[in-house]
Amino acid sequence: MARYRVGLETRERILAATRRVVNEVGIDGVTLKAITDQASVGAGSFYNLFASKEDAVLEVVRQAIEAVDPDPEGEGTDTLVDLVDAFVTFFTDSRPIARIYLQLALARGLTDRWVADRVNRSHRRRVERFADAWQRHEPHIDAAEAEVRAELLVGGLMGLGLNALVDPAFDMRSHALRLLPRLPAPEPG
Amino acid sequence: MARYRVGLETRERILAATRRVVNEVGIDGVTLKAITDQASVGAGSFYNLFASKEDAVLEVVRQAIEAVDPDPEGEGTDTLVDLVDAFVTFFTDSRPIARIYLQLALARGLTDRWVADRVNRSHRRRVERFADAWQRHEPHIDAAEAEVRAELLVGGLMGLGLNALVDPAFDMRSHALRLLPRLPAPEPG
DNA sequence: TACATCTTGGAGCGTTCGCTCCAGTTCTGC
DNA sequence: GCAGAACTGGAGCGAACGCTCCAAGATGTA
Numbered sequence: 001m002a003r004y005r006v007g008l009e010t011r012e013r014i015l016a017a018t019r020r021v022v023n024e025v026g027i028d029g030v031t032l033k034a035i036t037d038q039a040s041v042g043a044g045s046f047y048n049l050f051a052s053k054e055d056a057v058l059e060v061v062r063q064a065i066e067a068v069d070p071d072p073e074g075e076g077t078d079t080l081v082d083l084v085d086a087f088v089t090f091f092t093d094s095r096p097i098a099r100i101y102l103q104l105a106l107a108r109g110l111t112d113r114w115v116a117d118r119v120n121r122s123h124r125r126r127v128e129r130f131a132d133a134w135q136r137h138e139p140h141i142d143a144a145e146a147e148v149r150a151e152l153l154v155g156g157l158m159g160l161g162l163n164a165l166v167d168p169a170f171d172m173r174s175h176a177l178r179l180l181p182r183l184p185a186p187e188p189g
Numbered sequence: 190m191a192r193y194r195v196g197l198e199t200r201e202r203i204l205a206a207t208r209r210v211v212n213e214v215g216i217d218g219v220t221l222k223a224i225t226d227q228a229s230v231g232a233g234s235f236y237n238l239f240a241s242k243e244d245a246v247l248e249v250v251r252q253a254i255e256a257v258d259p260d261p262e263g264e265g266t267d268t269l270v271d272l273v274d275a276f277v278t279f280f281t282d283s284r285p286i287a288r289i290y291l292q293l294a295l296a297r298g299l300t301d302r303w304v305a306d307r308v309n310r311s312h313r314r315r316v317e318r319f320a321d322a323w324q325r326h327e328p329h330i331d332a333a334e335a336e337v338r339a340e341l342l343v344g345g346l347m348g349l350g351l352n353a354l355v356d357p358a359f360d361m362r363s364h365a366l367r368l369l370p371r372l373p374a375p376e377p378g
Numbered sequence: 379t380a381c382a383t384c385t386t387g388g389a390g391c392g393t394t395c396g397c398t399c400c401a402g403t404t405c406t407g408c
Numbered sequence: 409g410c411a412g413a414a415c416t417g418g419a420g421c422g423a424a425c426g427c428t429c430c431a432a433g434a435t436g437t438a
Contacts, residue, residue: 002414002415003406003413003414004404004405004406004413004414004415005405005406006404006405006414006415006416007405007414007415010415010416027296028296031394031395031396032395032396032397033394033395033396036417036418041416041417042416042417042418043396043397043398043417043418043419044397044398044399044400044415044416044417044418045415045416045417046397047396047397047398048414048415048416049415052396052397053395053396053397099295102291102295102351103292103295103296105351105355106288106291106292106295106351106354106355107215107216107217107292116355119355120355120356123352123355123356148364148367151352151364152345152349152364152367152368154348155345155348155349155351155352155364156341156344156345156348156368157348158347158348158351158352159343159344159345159346159347159348159349159350159351160341160344160348161348162291162294162295162344162347162348162351163312163340163344163347165295166294166295166305166308166309166312167309167312175337175340175341175344178337178341179341179345191384191385192383192384192385192436193383193384193385193434193435193436194435194436195384195385195386195434195435196384196385196435199385199386220424220425220426221425221426221427222424222425222426225387225388230386230387231386231387231388232387232388232389232426232427232428233385233386233387233388233427233428233429233430234385234386234387235427236426236427236428237384237385237386238385241426241427242425242426242427
């Protein structure tokens with residue numbers, strides 16, 4: 001949509017503003033006015049660059065998830081610990097965004113086919129990566145078993161993440177590590 | 190609030206209507222008009238019996254959770270399998286309500302102290318019951334260890350429930366059973 | 379029967395919010 | 409420097425929604 005330099009800059013300003021609003025007031029506070037005020041932009045400019053309010057919010061969520069990806073290039077270099085760590089980091093460092101991710105999945109996953117597909121696809125991809133890492137870690141188990149274990153692990157992580165969102169005092173990382181299979185040689189300390 | 194017989198009956202009609210609306214259209218469709226139309230009641234009658242729309246919705250959620258409780262009296266007779274089973278049943282048989290429960294926890298758990306407390310308390314109580322059942326099942330482990338395991342189990346169940354909500358094809362029950370410790374004698378078949 | 383209290387429906391208030399529209403301005407390629 | 413496309417701000421539209429108010433009627437009590 002944006003084709004001129006200023007347009008691209010405004011787009012970035014809007015995304016940054018959206019991110020800030022999301023982090024400060026949560027999804028219910030993410031009104032168009034809040035975003036456009038924060039970005040010092042009119043509603044017209046916003047709609048010149050984004051199809052809808054949700055469009056901007058989803059982009060912010062997407063970027064936040066990508067930001068903690070231990071292997072953005074998909075080269076198969078990530079370990080189970082890396083993946084669990086990234087997952088935990090997403091939930092602890094981007095709590096408001098993680099919250100919105102789950103809310104979108106829950107609220108729109110039923111009615112909005114587009115969101116549902118997107119959520120399901122990203123979940124499948126995540127399970128695949130966990131399964132691959134699991135097989136790299138324990139080569140003797142077969143693919144199907146690795147997939148089931150990965151599904152359980154991701155499910156467990158999601159549940160713990162849910163916990164962490166509702167109860168800020170919950171120590172997600174240490175619980176999450178207990179979901180991992182016994183590790184070969186935990187480093188000392 | 191209701192003190193006459195007709196009032197109590199109307200209250201039940203409204204709760205039934207709310208349940209029906211929730212199950213058919215999900216939380217976003219739960220407008221006051223939808224409820225009052227479905228119950229054939231005016232808005233004034235509604236507010237004569239409930240403090241707010243949310244009041245009615247929360248009551249419906251509460252009843253749904255209670256309905257699957259394997260040990261409503263709290264007599265300590267429930268086993269781990271019972272508890273897991275009840276949890277899975279809640280998510281598979283009352284999907285829309287389970288969805289709303291999570292949505293409320295996520296959306297209002299941050300801003301609304303009252304909802305947050307309620308959610309946290311019900312979570313703690315659930316973990317306690319799982320921990321107790323775990324100790325009944327494996328008496329040799331100590332209380333602290335049972336609690337951590339219970340926390341992981343409940344977290345895992347929550348995550349699997351999330352899965353089941355987003356992906357209707359997901360077989361929550363069979364995955365959930367794998368979260369249990371090895372059972373004494375799995376029945377054949 | 380007489381009276382107080384509770385119940386009822388629904389018009390409509392007040393607010394919120396996403397989004398459109400458009401006239402004026404700025405930008406870019408040539 | 410010109411033309412045309414892109415960008416900009418903001419007034420305001422239209423719809424949705426939770427909730428209030430109240431006069432009229434129903435219900436319970438003595």
